[in-house]
Amino acid sequence: MRRKMAYFCTIALLSVGLIGGHMSGNQARRDSVAAAEQQFGVDFESRMVNVGEVSLHVVFAGPVDGYPVILLHGYPEFWYAWRGPMAVLAKAGFRVIAPDQRGYNYSDKPADVAA
Numbered sequence: 001m002r003r004k005m006a007y008f009c010t011i012a013l014l015s016v017g018l019i020g021g022h023m024s025g026n027q028a029r030r031d032s033v034a035a036a037e038q039q040f041g042v043d044f045e046s047r048m049v050n051v052g053e054v055s056l057h058v059v060f061a062g063p064v065d066g067y068p069v070i071l072l073h074g075y076p077e078f079w080y081a082w083r084g085p086m087a088v089l090a091k092a093g094f095r096v097i098a099p100d101q102r103g104y105n106y107s108d109k110p111a112d113v114a115a
Contacts, residue, residue, distance in 0.1 A: 032080045033059065040087035048106070049099070057106035058099040062090030071098045078105035 033046045045060040059079045069089055071082040079098040086096045100107040 032078075032083075036080065036083040036087070040083065042087040042090050044083075044086070054102055054108040056099045056102065056108070058097060059086070060098075061086045061096045062094050064095060066090075066093050066095035068095045068097060071096065073098070073101065073104070076104075080105075 033044045036042075036044050042061055047058060047060075048055045049058045057079070071079075071085065073079060073081050078100045082096075082098045086098055089096045103109050
């Protein structure tokens, strides 16, 4: 019984990955900024930021002189999970900053588990 359940779970997980064809956030990363801009009518700025030994992909929205708000995604998401709240905050005048945490989307990936 245990073997059948493990087999079923493996097939289910593979099916989701193969059929969905998307990353976390249900959006292909190559189009995520453009899709968010189109969906919410807000300008999102995507850039790589060097933070020492790693580079992180960070998406910004709102006026440069706005009060900063940093939004951190959870597992297994990336910045795109915050696109709705980012739009609301940007329209309210905040400078919204949403990095892809290390190992996610375009941000640098660790070389191994110990890293």
